[in-house]
Amino acid sequence: MGEQSPKAYQTRRMTFSACHRLHSPHLSDEENKNIFGKCNHINGHGHNYIVKVTLFGEIDPKTGMMMNMTELKKNMAEAIMKPMDHKNLDADVEYFKTRASTTENLTVFIWNQMKHVMERPELLYEVEVYETENNIVSYKGE
Ligand SMILES: Nc1nc2c(c(=O)[nH]1)N=C([C@H](O)[C@H](O)COP(=O)(O)OP(=O)(O)OP(=O)(O)O)CN2
Numbered sequence: 001m002g003e004q005s006p007k008a009y010q011t012r013r014m015t016f017s018a019c020h021r022l023h024s025p026h027l028s029d030e031e032n033k034n035i036f037g038k039c040n041h042i043n044g045h046g047h048n049y050i051v052k053v054t055l056f057g058e059i060d061p062k063t064g065m066m067m068n069m070t071e072l073k074k075n076m077a078e079a080i081m082k083p084m085d086h087k088n089l090d091a092d093v094e095y096f097k098t099r100a101s102t103t104e105n106l107t108v109f110i111w112n113q114m115k116h117v118m119e120r121p122e123l124l125y126e127v128e129v130y131e132t133e134n135n136i137v138s139y140k141g142e
């Protein structure tokens, strides 16, 4: 039986800018105000989001790669930059018309987008989103 290739984690980081307002269509205006406070302000506010996408899998013994980083960059541009960079998340992204644009929901949205564009979606291990340098959410598809 042949030897199993070593497994590794591979991460690519990118940033995008977007504006949003925390507001849930499932809550009344008063509930939204009480729960989200300043982040519910009608004028919204912006973030320079940092996203880290991590893959986990075998290193191909012939290429020395799990996945070409250049390909991963293209996938992330398609899945993340295209729908969200310099956009109003609540108005421009269909997904956030029915749910609040929290970092939690953003992480799940990015996970789903990546699964859709990747040639080998089984490699996707984790998506991390930094809304600010202090507010970070990660998701592993659970
Ligand atoms: N569970 C969550 N809580 C909050 C979220 C979220 O996505 N998930 N988001 C926000 C706001 O969008 C807000 O922009 C962040 O607010 P805040 O923590 O007050 O951050 P600051 O702008 O003060 O910047 P820091 O550098 O993080 O202090 C609120 N809550």
Ligand SMILES: [Zn+2]
Residues within 6 Å of the ligand: 020, 039, 045, 046, 047, 131
């Ligand atoms: Zn915010």
